[in-house]
Amino acid sequence: MSEKPHFICQSSGESYPLESLKWQGAHGALLDLEHSNRLDLDAVKSSNDYSLWRYQSGMGLPKAISRVSFAEGFSPLVRLEVERQAVEIKLDYLFPSGSYKDRGATALISLAKHLGVNEVVQDSSGNAGAAIANYCALAGISCRIFVPANTSPAKLVQISSFGAQIELVEGSREMTAQAAREAAADTFYASHVWNPIFYEGTKTFAYEICEQRAWRVPDAVVLPAGNGTLLIGAYIGFNELKDWGIIQKLPKLVGVQASNCAPLYHEFHGLDPQSNQPTYAEGIAIAIPGRAQQMLDAVRKTGGTFIKVTEGEIAQALKEAISKGYFIEPTSAAVFAGLKNYLREYAGEGEEVVSVFTGNGLKSSEKIQKILKK
Ligand SMILES: *Cc1c(COP(=O)(O)O)cnc(C)c1O
Numbered sequence: 001m002s003e004k005p006h007f008i009c010q011s012s013g014e015s016y017p018l019e020s021l022k023w024q025g026a027h028g029a030l031l032d033l034e035h036s037n038r039l040d041l042d043a044v045k046s047s048n049d050y051s052l053w054r055y056q057s058g059m060g061l062p063k064a065i066s067r068v069s070f071a072e073g074f075s076p077l078v079r080l081e082v083e084r085q086a087v088e089i090k091l092d093y094l095f096p097s098g099s100y101k102d103r104g105a106t107a108l109i110s111l112a113k114h115l116g117v118n119e120v121v122q123d124s125s126g127n128a129g130a131a132i133a134n135y136c137a138l139a140g141i142s143c144r145i146f147v148p149a150n151t152s153p154a155k156l157v158q159i160s161s162f163g164a165q166i167e168l169v170e171g172s173r174e175m176t177a178q179a180a181r182e183a184a185a186d187t188f189y190a191s192h193v194w195n196p197i198f199y200e201g202t203k204t205f206a207y208e209i210c211e212q213r214a215w216r217v218p219d220a221v222v223l224p225a226g227n228g229t230l231l232i233g234a235y236i237g238f239n240e241l242k243d244w245g246i247i248q249k250l251p252k253l254v255g256v257q258a259s260n261c262a263p264l265y266h267e268f269h270g271l272d273p274q275s276n277q278p279t280y281a282e283g284i285a286i287a288i289p290g291r292a293q294q295m296l297d298a299v300r301k302t303g304g305t306f307i308k309v310t311e312g313e314i315a316q317a318l319k320e321a322i323s324k325g326y327f328i329e330p331t332s333a334a335v336f337a338g339l340k341n342y343l344r345e346y347a348g349e350g351e352e353v354v355s356v357f358t359g360n361g362l363k364s365s366e367k368i369q370k371i372l373k374k
Helices: 041-046 052-058 101-114 127-139 153-161 173-186 197-202 204-212 229-243 263-268 292-301 311-323 330-345 361-373
Strands: 006-009 015-017 031-034 077-082 085-090 119-123 142-148 165-169 220-224 252-258 305-309 353-356
Touching (some): 031 197, 041 052, 052 204, 085 204, 085 330, 101 127, 119 127, 119 173, 127 142, 127 153, 142 153, 142 173, 153 165, 153 361, 165 173, 197 204, 204 229, 220 330, 229 252, 263 292, 263 305, 305 311, 305 330, 311 330, 330 353, 330 361
Parallel strands (some): 085 353, 119 142, 142 165, 220 252, 252 305
Antiparallel strands (some): 006 015, 077 085
């Protein structure tokens, strides 16, 4: 039976229609999305829409939705030699706002527009805020973005130039999230962590990888592990393709954290938690990921692992990527460092590995200059 997409509370199992604008369930539990849409593979194969919206048939959104879109997505998948092995890298740093967060933003702001929302609230360490502000500008929706006081100046300029109101919050990333949640009590919370619709966008990352490899699934995918918006999205996407019989197995998902802030690495490997230190990889420095359990489950169920990388390894990986012509930001370089570790220490002979450049270096050129000088 065909069911309209709806939210499901992870704790009580209660369901809510998308029109409810809910972003949390009973007692503050997380929501997931359920839908019975199915990717129309023939339509995809004959589509001349070279954006992530070519997969709309598989996305859990209302059929009649009108898109808030820059024809984003379907990012290049390039071959690169890393640690003397051929790997493939998705160039998600080429998105309109400069990071893969646009995958989620186009899905979420399209839904907000569809439902007649005219104001949203969001919190971010920078890039998710930039993506939401970017798509709100296109949609004509006003938005307030809560960010930690130490966010990169370039990201703040990017957010405010779209007309979004910035709320600087002193203290931890968690305090920023708390302030946004309070403000969201009576508006739409366009949260990349809480709102399940964001993952309906990020899951297209998995669809694209498979289609760009002639529907052959790789053996492993190396991803950032901050809040897990790409990791969980990828897990959902690969699982759906498997459920629909389009691919036969799941790739191992490998989550990369900075050693200076690696709660999931420690939990996954049964190690004692450690206190967190600042890191070059500001975008994955998440001390308490809201969907930690889902990230751990996704990695475990695919037979993957968590890897951590030191500040020295991040700096080295940043230099290597930029010397090859890929101007990525330090957070993105952390994933590249993790890919290098994975290839050296974990990958089997002939394993087919895909990874991603997540964010554009233009967002943090001052920081990059400092790192390259070292
Ligand atoms: C958000 C972000 C990440 C981390 O993604 P999570 O969803 O938090 O795991 C990595 N790189 C860049 C450039 C980002 O913007």
